Amino acid sequence: MNITIIGLGLIGGSMALDFKHMGHRVLGVDANPFHQREAMDLGLVEQCLPLDQAVAQSDVVVVAVPVGATPAVIKEALQHLPANGVIFDVGSTKKSICKALEGHPRRERFVAAHPIAGTEYSGPSAAHSGLFYRKLGIICDREKSAPDAVDCVEDLFVQLGMELKRIDSDEHDKHLAYVSHISHLSSFTLGLTVLDIEKDERSIFDMAGSGFASTVRLAKSSPEMWAPIMLENSEHLLEALDSYIDNLNKFKERILNRDEEGLKELMREANRIRGVLEKRS
Amino acid sequence: MNITIIGLGLIGGSMALDFKHMGHRVLGVDANPFHQREAMDLGLVEQCLPLDQAVAQSDVVVVAVPVGATPAVIKEALQHLPANGVIFDVGSTKKSICKALEGHPRRERFVAAHPIAGTEYSGPSAAHSGLFYRKLGIICDREKSAPDAVDCVEDLFVQLGMELKRIDSDEHDKHLAYVSHISHLSSFTLGLTVLDIEKDERSIFDMAGSGFASTVRLAKSSPEMWAPIMLENSEHLLEALDSYIDNLNKFKERILNRDEEGLKELMREANRIRGVLEKRS
Structure with missing residues (x-):
């Protein structure tokens, strides 16, 4: 699969590494040119591209930017996503993100997710393989997403070694x-x-x-x-x-x-x- | 040397183990018969005895009981301590202990100490060898203690692998x-x-x-x-x-x-x- 990671920090970068090891083609998007360079140097992604170009050729898009910026990035990505593409986020809050996407015509291509993993370090250089192994992968409000989109994200999470939990975004x-x-x-x-x-x-x-x-x-x-x-x-x-x-x-x-x-x-x-x-x- | 450890918990028990490995003879005192039995079973001490009997035959006495009980235990131990014996405590507060001993006729046989080491576990079963290695050993108000007593405690701390720090008890x-x-x-x-x-x-x-x-x-x-x-x-x-x-x-x-x-x-x-x-x- 082609997978785009938007936001090449600790979480996005670590996911990029694991996806690469699974044999996927991983593209990177980051607003910070220094992070782009670092992610390339560290071999986290194959290529860094502008958001529209990367997303347009992707089966899966991961949004791993700070939660305040997440809804706008998801909306922008949904504009360029192929018909059967899937977007998920990894943010530590879920309710406001789900609310911001309520009624969006392509809402069902988005899956609200939160892998409970991380360290106190940040940026591409903090990324490491295996970060998600034996951690919890939370999927919120799954009834708002298309079943194939939920399956896709849950499969990826299981491949990363996560145990799944399904819960309401407010909970x-x-x-x-x-x-x-x-x-x-x-x-x-x-x-x-x-x-x-x-x-x-x-x-x-x-x-x-x-x-x-x-x-x-x-x-x-x-x-x-x-x-x-x-x-x-x-x-x-x-x-x-x-x-x-x-x-x-x-x-x-x-x-x-x-x-x-x-x-x-x-x-x-x-x-x-x-x-x-x-x-x- | 003969060393008595009063209070066979995490700190006292760990010190007992290290002293035993250094070749000292280690006696134990603990008000709790269950802890006495556990310390014997774990091989932390050679023998458990009543305070007076253990202290009377010791060169060094370590008081490792909760800080509220420490001054009374030190005073009791000072009554039975041989002339050149040394007592030190290991408590996390120092000022009130030093104050309680002010003017005591045998004050200079006591050294107020605090090895900065520990874990969140307690009791004899939490004791382990090497707990003090590369930790800080604080000695307070050393001018109140006899120079030979301070030297004795500092030597033991260095043998346990500690770095020494000398500081006022209020500081x-x-x-x-x-x-x-x-x-x-x-x-x-x-x-x-x-x-x-x-x-x-x-x-x-x-x-x-x-x-x-x-x-x-x-x-x-x-x-x-x-x-x-x-x-x-x-x-x-x-x-x-x-x-x-x-x-x-x-x-x-x-x-x-x-x-x-x-x-x-x-x-x-x-x-x-x-x-x-x-x-x-």
């Missing part, structure tokens, strides 16, 4: 607010807080243990990618954030009251996350 | 509030928040990516260990927590105002943590 955004977006927010905030106070960076460098490194890891994530996600999913995220702040205040109150038993109780409740995480691995 | 607590204690608090809070909302644990299990696992990892930490740390270091921790909540509110405000550029700006600031973390590794 998706709600869950992701809790299991991903608020994690990023708490980690960005931790980074910011520690940098604010620890003017002497040497002390952080010196005294931070592996626990800090793990908790703050996501603070390295791309602002270009994450600011739009937080705005697109603001409704659910603000709900999660309020609940997070409430819980912080519970800790604060118990520390102020020197309520050791109360603190332990909150921590024991939080410990239940163990069972959840262990089921995952 | 220690202030830095640790930022680079460790607030990380734990944010992670416990994340665990709590997600568990609160995601009543259907299957969704967390399904949809959480590796980013969530990393950010929430410390929520698995021991309440018995962490509640006392948060109370002992409440002054600095509350300052860190207020600043953390302020920063969360900055994010919230910018999300509410749909201020994409402002969000990116905060994230870019947080990204500076990259430089700090990379220097570490």
Whole structure:
């Protein structure tokens, strides 16, 4: 198959590599000429072309740009897509993208997707083969897409090694607010807080243990990618954030009251996350 | 040397193992008979004895119990310690422990120490050899201890593979509030928040990516260990927590105002943590 990847970052670039290894012909589209060059140098894609030219000769188009730009890119790609072509996106929010495409005459050639995979690094150089292996591939609102388009995307996801999950786009955004977006927010905030106070960076460098490194890891994530996600999913995220702040205040109150038993109780409740995480691995 | 480890958890047990491998005779003390039995079964210590009997025959005593209990245990151990014996602790807070021992007639046989090492697991079964290798070994208020006692602890830390850092106990607590204690608090809070909302644990299990696992990892930490740390270091921790909540509110405000550029700006600031973390590794 001919596959076009629009957006040659961590996700798009990693998918390009895996598709190439499967024997597909992979074309690249990226607004950033430096990323185009890098993707070519790294062998992620066979050729970089303008969007219309690449899409017009493709069976499958992957839109892997920041979520705020995704609907416009999908609409542009739908204009040039061959009759039986399929477009899917990979964004971390799904509801606003699906809403933007509601009633589009070619809506059924689009499949709203989200492979739950990634790292805190970004750009073509962060791409690597196998990123999607044993990860979850979410397909949203599949009844809005043509059955052959859904089958095509699900087949590709299975070939990438993903387990499939089908869910409504609003449900998706709600869950992701809790299991991903608020994690990023708490980690960005931790980074910011520690940098604010620890003017002497040497002390952080010196005294931070592996626990800090793990908790703050996501603070390295791309602002270009994450600011739009937080705005697109603001409704659910603000709900999660309020609940997070409430819980912080519970800790604060118990520390102020020197309520050791109360603190332990909150921590024991939080410990239940163990069972959840262990089921995952 | 004869070395007694009081508190056979992750830190005490791991130190016991390494000391045993160095050829020292290691005795164990633990208030919990189940932990005593486990430590014996795992070969962490040669023998478990009551505190007075173990300490009376020791050159070095390690106090590795929760920080709230540490001063009383040190004082009890100082009563039975041979004339030239040395006691050190390994707690995550240092100021209140040093303060509790101020003016003690045998204060100079005690060295306030903190090896920056650990995992989110606890108890004798979490102990493992090499935990301290290439970690930081902090010694606080060394002028309060006899030079030979400091030398003894520093030598042992170097033999465990640690790099030494000497710092004032109040400075220690202030830095640790930022680079460790607030990380734990944010992670416990994340665990709590997600568990609160995601009543259907299957969704967390399904949809959480590796980013969530990393950010929430410390929520698995021991309440018995962490509640006392948060109370002992409440002054600095509350300052860190207020600043953390302020920063969360900055994010919230910018999300509410749909201020994409402002969000990116905060994230870019947080990204500076990259430089700090990379220097570490």
